[in-house]
């Protein structure tokens with residue numbers, strides 16, 4: 001059984017809800033998933049031991065939250081080349097964060113990414129729950 005780490009940067013909780021549904025999708029596909037907030041990742045050692053990584057941040061003022069930037073700097077030292085990856089985030093209108101995380105995972109970390117990032121206005125709108133679960137399943141397919 002493979003293990004997937006879902007890391008969430010959130011202020012109001014929406015990105016965490018989406019992350020929980022992504023984790024559900026991973027589990028539906030028969031794998032283990034652990035959901036943490038960015039503050040729980042203190043050193044690169046906290047990123048070790050997983051087969052897949054899904055990083056999420058809400059967008060505020062056109063940017064990802066600071067906690068996710070710190071996680072990305074730690075990930076640079078964690079050696080995740082070739083590991084399965086994806087990114088996601090809640091947004092209001094422009095939603096820059098998940099795309100920027102995704103590009104960093106592709107261009108800097110050289111991870112084995114699903115085709116695109118996931119951005120949702122809310123996990124409770126427009127089939128958001130199923131979309132997030134399906135995203136988790138697509139991560140599991142990469143492992």
Ligand SMILES: Cc1cc2nc3c(=O)[nH]c(=O)nc-3n(C[C@H](O)[C@H](O)[C@H](O)COP(=O)(O)O)c2cc1C
Pocket residue numbers: 009010011012013014015016057058059060061062063090091092093094095096121
């Ligand atoms: C002060 C403030 C600034 C925001 N800036 C943006 C923004 O630049 N682009 C965007 O798409 N959404 C923006 N939003 C909307 C949030 O991304 C949205 O509410 C999201 O669901 C929050 O996710 P969270 O619950 O994980 O914190 C902003 C919200 C607030 C309160």
